[in-house]
Amino acid sequence: MVSNGTECGGQDEWSPSSWRSKPIKQVVTYDSQSALSAALAKLSSLPPIVTPTEIVKLKSSLKDAAMGKAFLLQGGDCAELFSYCSDDPIDSKIKLLLQMSLVLIWGSNKPVIRIGRMAGQFAKPRSSPTEMVDGKEIPNFRGDILNGFDPAARNPDPERLVSAYFHSATTLNYVRGQLASGIADLHNPLDWGLGHVRDKGLQERYKKIVHSISDSLRFMRTVGADTAGQLQTVDLFTSHEGLVLEYEQSLTRRLKHPAGSISYSSSTDGKGWYNTSAHFLWIGDRTRQIDGGHVEYFRGIENPIGIKVGPSMKSDELVKLLDIVNPTKEIGKVTLITRYGEGKVESMLGQHIEAVKAGGHVVVWQCDPMHGNTRSTPTGIKTRSFSSIFSELSSALKIHKEHRSFLGGMHLELTGDAVTECTGGSEGLEDEDLSLNYTTYCDPRLNEKQALELAFLVAGHYRE
Numbered sequence: 001m002v003s004n005g006t007e008c009g010g011q012d013e014w015s016p017s018s019w020r021s022k023p024i025k026q027v028v029t030y031d032s033q034s035a036l037s038a039a040l041a042k043l044s045s046l047p048p049i050v051t052p053t054e055i056v057k058l059k060s061s062l063k064d065a066a067m068g069k070a071f072l073l074q075g076g077d078c079a080e081l082f083s084y085c086s087d088d089p090i091d092s093k094i095k096l097l098l099q100m101s102l103v104l105i106w107g108s109n110k111p112v113i114r115i116g117r118m119a120g121q122f123a124k125p126r127s128s129p130t131e132m133v134d135g136k137e138i139p140n141f142r143g144d145i146l147n148g149f150d151p152a153a154r155n156p157d158p159e160r161l162v163s164a165y166f167h168s169a170t171t172l173n174y175v176r177g178q179l180a181s182g183i184a185d186l187h188n189p190l191d192w193g194l195g196h197v198r199d200k201g202l203q204e205r206y207k208k209i210v211h212s213i214s215d216s217l218r219f220m221r222t223v224g225a226d227t228a229g230q231l232q233t234v235d236l237f238t239s240h241e242g243l244v245l246e247y248e249q250s251l252t253r254r255l256k257h258p259a260g261s262i263s264y265s266s267s268t269d270g271k272g273w274y275n276t277s278a279h280f281l282w283i284g285d286r287t288r289q290i291d292g293g294h295v296e297y298f299r300g301i302e303n304p305i306g307i308k309v310g311p312s313m314k315s316d317e318l319v320k321l322l323d324i325v326n327p328t329k330e331i332g333k334v335t336l337i338t339r340y341g342e343g344k345v346e347s348m349l350g351q352h353i354e355a356v357k358a359g360g361h362v363v364v365w366q367c368d369p370m371h372g373n374t375r376s377t378p379t380g381i382k383t384r385s386f387s388s389i390f391s392e393l394s395s396a397l398k399i400h401k402e403h404r405s406f407l408g409g410m411h412l413e414l415t416g417d418a419v420t421e422c423t424g425g426s427e428g429l430e431d432e433d434l435s436l437n438y439t440t441y442c443d444p445r446l447n448e449k450q451a452l453e454l455a456f457l458v459a460g461h462y463r464e
């Protein structure tokens with residue numbers, strides 16, 4: 001046990017390594033312990049990828065989302081690959097998140113907080129440790145941070161932990177550079193490309209939204225409303241699933257709280273434990289056991305955190321979980337990322353909202369309409385249909401309203417590229433079209449047109 005750990009709400013002493021004494025799901029076994037130790041020692045010596053000032057800034061924006069005063073847009077690949085660390089895919093993702101956020105600002109009349117599932121989303125939980133490839137049972141692909149997709153590279157390699165750090169840092173460096181250089185400068189015209197929308201009525205609706213956004217921007221420029229430079233750049237935060245705890249521990253540092261920030265932890269030295277691998281981390285639906293290693297690790301860090309909430313979550317379990325990871329009931333510290341599926345959201349979400357309220361917690365309620373809506377085509381291709389995705393989102397909006405709660409955001413798997421992985425949307429992609437450009441190494445993502453269309457539909461919902 002590390003001596004400078006902290007006491008959390010009467011629970012056992014916490015330290016960045018206290019998770020090791022708890023049961024752990026999705027365990028990784030390496031052939032060489034010495035190679036693993038060398039990789040972790042290297043990671044521990046490298047500088048933070050993100051800083052407490054940025055982390056606390058995000059946490060304070062999320063407080064607004066929890067109170068219904070801001071909307072959280074989070075999106076990116078299911079599994080980010082090291083090979084996505086290249087200018088084109090990063091540029092297209094930044095542009096897509098920016099465009100979606102403009103549409104959502106227009107629709108909701110609220111500031112939008114942007115978080116990419118990027119610069120570190122390299123680890124994947126799997127339901128089975130192995131799969132059959134060409135009649136042979138081999139370890140499953142668990143994300144570039146652990147092993148390679150190539151069947152010959154399925155053995156976990158500790159060097160990949162270090163490589164994940166450098167790919168994260170390089171991606172974020174490029175994002176920061178592009179934002180500082182004007183990629184999100186709203187003085188530049190945006191290409192909304194609505195030509196694919198086959199339904200004329202829908203195309204008219206989307207065009208009206210685009211005109212309205214363009215008019216507002218023109219007006220702001222004309223009256224000089226951007227003198228403080230607000231139109232020139234935006235914030236884009238990073239996030240990933242905190243799955244590989246050895247990696248997360250190595251990047252967890254005891255650092256000074258930013259000046260003027262309020263700390264809810266019981267520190268006496270003005271410092272806290274910050275996970276410096278990303279601004280926001282979430283616990284997956286498969287690793288959220290109350291007595292497990294992941295919850296233990298997450299309860300000690302200062303970062304805003306997410307918890308995936310699937311249909312097997314019991315209401316009392318959810319409140320217990322919140323009491324453990326957020327004993328001081330800090331508003332906006334926790335984002336509950338609900339992912340029930342279109343058929344289950346009606347029966348699950350309302351009771352969860354009421355239980356959380358009764359437990360005295362104020363969270364950001366974010367809808368992930370992707371993970372409960374995965375299906376296989378008759379030929380075995382994993383896909384999701386646009387209509388199921390929108391249906392879960394619409395139900396979530398409606399149910400929050402009925403319960404006097406707020407939908408604080410949406411969590412999507414998307415890419416800025418023209419992939420064909422989800423069916424439906426205005427291009428009318430069908431099961432037979434999926435093989436045209438199906439490139440995901442894990443779950444199916446919305447392509448740029450489908451993602452933008454979803455933003456239009458959600459914005460329209462707010463305006464109705």
Ligand code: PEP
Pocket residue numbers: 078125283284285286308309339371443
């Ligand atoms: C994911 O977000 O890619 C994921 C694995 O989600 P969940 O934990 O909700 O299944």
Ligand code: MN
Pocket residue numbers: 078079371413442443
């Ligand atoms: Mn996924």
